[in-house]
Amino acid sequence: MSVAAPDKLGDSLITVEHLTMRFGGLVAIDDVSFQGANREITAIIGPNGAGKTTLFNCLTGFYKPTVGRLTLHHPRKGDFLLERMEGYQIPQRAGVARTFQNIRLFPAMSVLENLIVAQHNALMRASGYSVAGLLGLRGYRQAERQAVELARFWMDRTGLTDRADIDAGNLPYGDQRRLEIARAMCTNPVLLCLDEPAAGLNPRESSDLNALLRYIRDEHSIGILLIEHDMSVVMEISDHIIVLDYGRRIAAGTPEEIRNNPDVIRAYLGENEDEPLPPEVVRDMEEER
Amino acid sequence: MTERSATTSPVLPPLDAVGIVREAGLTAFVVFALTFSLVGFKVEDVPGGLDIVTRFDQVLAATVLAFTGRVVLILLHKRRHLPVILVGLAIAAVILGLVVAARGAPESATAAWLPFESVVVNVLVAVAALVLAGRAAWSAWRRDVGVSDEAVELAARVHKAAIFLGPLMLGFAVVLPFLPFADRRLLDIAILVVTYVMLGWGLNIVVGLAGLLDLGYVAFYAVGAYSYALLAINFDLGFWVCLPFAGIMAAFAGILLGFPVLRLRGDYLAIVTLGFGEMIRVILLNWYEFTKGPDGISGIPRPTLFGLPFTRTDPDGGETFHSFFGLTYSPLDRIIFLYYLILILALVTNFFTMRIRRLPIGRAWEALREDEVACRSIGINPRNTKLTAFSIGAMFGGFGGSFFATRQGFISPESFTFIESAIILAIVVLGGMGSQIGVVFAAILLIGLPEFFRELQQYRMLAFGAAMVAIMVWRPRGLLAFRDPTIRLSDHDTAPEKQT
Amino acid sequence: MPANVTRGGSPVNCKGFVMEYFLQQLINGLTLGMIYGLIAIGYTMVYGIIGMINFAHGEIFMIGAFVSLITFLLLGALGITWIPLAVLVVLIATMLFTSVYGWTLERVAYRPLRDSPRLAALITAIGMSIFLQNYVQLLQGARIKPLPPVISGGFRFMKESDFVVTLSYLQVFIILLTITLMLVFTYVINRTSFGRAQRACQQDLGMAALIGINVDRTISLTFVTGASLASVAGLMFLMNYGVIDFYIGFLAGIKAFTAAVLGGIGSLPGAMLGGLLIGLIEAFWSAYFTVEYKDVAAFAILVLVLIFRPTGLLGKPDIEKV
Known part of the structure; x- marks a missing residue:
């Protein structure tokens, strides 16, 4: 199988080649290859257990892939081989940020603090690895002010400014989801990996999220990888979709192509096509058409 | 807090005497089983080996006190304040009275009536009884505040x-x-x-x-x-x-x-x-x-x-x-x-x-x-x-x-x-x-x-x-568990931003 | 703890007889290891079910040793001197009375904290450990308590050389008793309803509660089981070394915990295996290196295991869920 060529124009940002991840006897990802482009939203969909989150964990260094190459083409710094890097270096050097399926904030720290911590590496340098900071030097105070401004920018964007000084753990669910995205953006990434950002959101919040993701893609010129189950989100905002099933890539293409792909329909609805579809599935499919 | 007026004359559910005795009996039994072995017998060093002495009086005292204490705690929980106050004061008075009377005469007949050998333990029991009585009096006076609420309030x-x-x-x-x-x-x-x-x-x-x-x-x-x-x-x-x-x-x-x-x-x-x-x-x-x-x-x-x-x-x-x-x-x-x-x-x-x-x-x-x-x-x-x-x-x-x-x-x-x-x-x-x-x-x-x-x-x-x-x-999070944010947005709201 | 002066063992420093000396250390180490293994089971069961290190478990072992001592003295005073009967009575008494301590420990100190931060439970466990040590010290005095040997004599073999390898009757008793207990215990865990409930709770406490398992009762029984096994270890320790004091629980507890980690925490066979290994290592270390640093050996092993194989020998690998 050859490396998948980008199906759509746009600078390639992430290239995944022959990625395989095994846990003992279980093959969670089986020889998956794809590319994600800059300024595009690439959605990764598939039934539960298809290996989507495992793919993210490989990309962001939480797992070491069994086989495969993950190359990030950083627009300014050149290429990074992600599978060779320590987990924390991937956001720090290669500029890959992520969110988690079950939100992982710093619950006892305030919203603002969550966003300041995300700028840790820049601030560490500015604080002279704490020495200048301990002495209260001017340079550090300047850097901290800039960090607050960046945080404030993203709080404004995500509608969290009013809650800046509240503990993140006390935020409502939807706010926590957005805060996690804001925190990821505060690391100044070139690739943003979002793991089910719309899970548990109500329709209004969901459409706000769509707007936010489009804004990030268009105005900040970065690539987004998106795992999502909510088809209304996926179909509406993604430029490119990869479908996984049982760890394999079964389809790739534009939303239109995916919608009509028989393999995808079979993967989602099962082999037995004589059985009548549940009414809510029929409704969903019609709505999307 | 707003329901203070509504709870001024609460209708207390009737007490389940058998249930209370059973629960207190269980506690007493556990305390008996705990103390029987290590309190009831003491290994004494004697020339040429070890000897064993018994202290069953103290086991008995601990068991009886455990029974009473459990009953009192249940009553306190069920908001029967008066008996708690009376029993608490009575126990404290008797023990403290005996301690004072037995001072200087550890071998006297008065001393034999004390529940425990050690003065410190006796005094501690008396203090515990007093604390319980005081707590009951306090809740009786405050009426609506439960025991756990008090703790949170105090800490705050x-x-x-x-x-x-x-x-x-x-x-x-x-x-x-x-x-x-x-x-x-x-x-x-x-x-x-x-x-x-x-x-x-x-x-x-x-x-x-x-x-x-x-x-x-x-x-x-x-x-x-x-x-x-x-x-x-x-x-x-x-x-x-x-x-x-x-x-x-x-x-x-x-x-x-x-x-x-x-x-x-x-x-x-x-x-x-x-x-x-x-x-x-x-x-x-x-x-x-x-x-x-x-x-x-x-x-x-x-x-x-x-x-x-x-x-x-x-x-x-x-x-x-x-x-x-x-x-x-x-x-x-x-x-x-x-x-x-x-x-x-x-x-x-x-x-x-x-x-x-x-x-x-x-x-x-x-x-x-x-x-x-x-x-x-x-x-x-x-x-x-x-x-x-x-x-x-x-x-x-x-x-x-x-x-x-x-x-x-x-x-x-x-x-x-x-x-x-x-x-x-x-x-x-x-x-x-x-x-x-x-x-x-x-x-x-x-x-x-x-x-x-x-x-x-x-x-x-x-x-x-x-x-x-x-x-x-x-308090599983410690006595004074609280945390101030290390930075506040209000501290950094600079002038140019306010103009926009 | 005087490891190489156990009653059963022959005196050391007979380094001319390599094979015999080795064999003797093997016997001593296995005996010691069985004691550690019995304590380790308590650690591993509690960790498996509520995910906390029951720091006070070593103290339960110490209480078991004291209850055994008291019962022995009492039987002596009552004139019951037929050894098998006396040992049986002591065994039952110490299991019974010590398990009350195990039960109370969980009920008073751990149950209220089950949903609290793990740190809180650990602090409570340390507090309980300090409390119980001082409780026993106050009640029974701080001096070392010697007990004359109850079971003496033994099998001697390799008599042709000057160095006689001895397998004392006491060591035979310890080994047989441990094996019996392990068989009973394995039966209980695998075949009884408590065992099933215990295993279910170990998998998922919340789910077990949902399908109608009485979680509180299962946890209580886990503590009772762990405490009664530790109390038998206390009895063995008392008979093996012949001296106890209120402080023996600390080091024995740490070593047994090391054994549990070495075997793979949560794994019951692992606890026994770990115990045996720690016992052997300690015996051989004392015999061939230095007695002074034998306690360091246990800690060093603990550190090495945790660094290189955190899941222990028989533990299940633990994939980080993100």
Whole structure:
């Protein structure tokens, strides 16, 4: 199988080649290859257990892939081989940020603090690895002010400014989801990996999220990888979709192509096509058409 | 609170007498089973072997008291205040009366009626009965406030007060040596308390901020103490020269120990650090050529004020502290100097912690405590971040250790047992993790109070252990667990932004 | 703890007889290891079910030793001197009375904290450990308590050389009793309803509660089981070394915990295996290296295991869920 060529124009940002991840006897990802482009939203969909989150964990260094190459083409710094890097270096050097399926904030720290911590590496340098900071030097105070401004920018964007000084753990669910995205953006990434950002959101919040993701893609010129189950989100905002099933890539293409792909329909609805579809599935499919 | 009027005349459900007796009976049975073996029989050393004596009267007393106590607690829970008050007062009156009557005549018939052999235990039972009665009276008066609500309310109030309490306590600490009641004994206790406050603050960086459970903190205390002692004796260096060395040595030990183990999860880390603490002690004990083993190191130089010793006369014929300042010699001078020395060390620790909390590294520590996975996802290097916390905490432990060495003038591995680590950790956790003022309260409570009751020496550690359990069960997050954000948006709302 | 002066063992420093000396240490180490293994089971069961280190478990072992001592003295005073009967009575008494301590420990100190931060439970456990040590010290005195040997004599073999290898009757008793207990215990865990409930709770406490398992009762029974096994270890310790004091729980507890980690915490066979290994290592370390550093050996092993194989020998690998 050859490396998948980008199906759509746009600078390639992430290239995944022959990625395989095994846990003992279980093959969670089986020889998956794809590319994600800059300024595009690439959605990764598939039934539960298809290996989507495992793919993210490989990309962001939480797992070491069994086989495969993950190359990030950083627009300014050149290429990074992600599978060779320590987990924390991937956001720090290669500029890959992520969110988690079950939100992982710093619950006892305030919203603002969550966003300041995300700028840790820049601030560490500015604080002279704490020495200048301990002495209260001017340079550090300047850097901290800039960090607050960046945080404030993203709080404004995500509608969290009013809650800046509240503990993140006390935020409502939807706010926590957005805060996690804001925190990821505060690391100044070139690739943003979002793991089910719309899970548990109500329709209004969901459409706000769509707007936010489009804004990030268009105005900040970065690539987004998106795992999502909510088809209304996926179909509406993604430029490119990869479908996984049982760890394999079964389809790739534009939303239109995916919608009509028989393999995808079979993967989602099962082999037995004589059985009548549940009414809510029929409704969903019609709505999307 | 708004329902106060509605609950002024609550209709109490009827009591289930059989159920109460059954529950109290169960408690009494458990207490009987607990006490029968270890209280009921005592192994006595007699010439040529062991003998056994019985104390069934005390088993009986404990069982009866457990039964009564359980009934009283159930009644209190069911808001039957009057019987609780009466029974509590009655028990307290009888026991205290007997204690007073039996004073000076331990073999008398009156003494035989006392439930327990030990006066302390008797008094404790009486006090417990009084506390229960008082609690019942208090709830009867307040009516609507449940027992647990009171605790939360009280803590919230103390927590608010903590903001101005800090400077107040600092002021008191500064003038303490000059207060009329400050004698040698009080100052010794104060030095001890402040030492533990300092160690607590040092460990708070590791446990409270970075969330690393360190049960071997005493190892760094020991490294600091031995570094100072050995440097001072072998190279004839003064306290102030050695102090930074001792800190660096301890920090270095922290890095050395921390490097392999810091990736372990909470409880495992605790046990491994405990292991390291014990290893260092065993090494100190057995490396005789270097540490003099169990004999310890004596003749450690006392600290001087810029070279002025606090002795009556200087052995080298130079100036001493009192002659230089034209004061009359007082042996208390040295104690006061030591007190200020440790106070300054403690304040430096506090200042450092407060400051570093607001720096990126401090925030990264707290973030690491909250969620290590999330930290990695935003590019924080967990290992280095943990190592800095561990080694900085160790450094303050080392400072504390060299103070300990100079104060005692003698150190041996005996002083650096696991129990010391447990005490320091208990101070941090009981005070409320990450809370600086909580450490002060906990140190006063756990170190200061028992010191005043030296007569009860044998009960000290028993009470210490019980207090650790009781406070944790009562408030699992510590006495004063609260956290201020290290940065607020309002502090940074700059003018240009407001214009837009 | 005087490891190489156990009653059963012959005196050391007979290094001319390599094979015999080795064999003797093997016997001593296995005996010691069985004691550690019995304590380790308590750690591993509690950790498996509520995910906390029951720091006070070593103290339960110590209480077991004291209850055994008291019962022995009592039987002596009552004139019951037929050894098998006396040992049986002591065994039952110590299991019974010590398990009450195990039950109370969980009920008073751990149950209220089950949903609290793990740190709180650990502090409570340390507090309980300090409390129980001082409780026993106050009630029974701080001095070391010696007990004259109850079971003496033994099998001697390799008599042709000057160094006689001895397998004492006491060691045979310890080994047989441990094996019996392990068989009973394995049956209980695998075949009884308590065992099923215990295993279910170990998998998922919340789910077990949902399908109608009485979680509180299962946890209580876990503590009772762990305490009664530890109390037997206490009895063995008392008979093996002949001296106890209120402080024996600390080191024995740490070593047994090390054994549990070495075997793979949560794994019951692992606890026994770990115990045996720790016992052997300690015996051989004392015999061939230095007695002074034998306690360091246990800690060093703990550290090495945790660094290089955190799941222990028989533990299940633990994949980080993100």
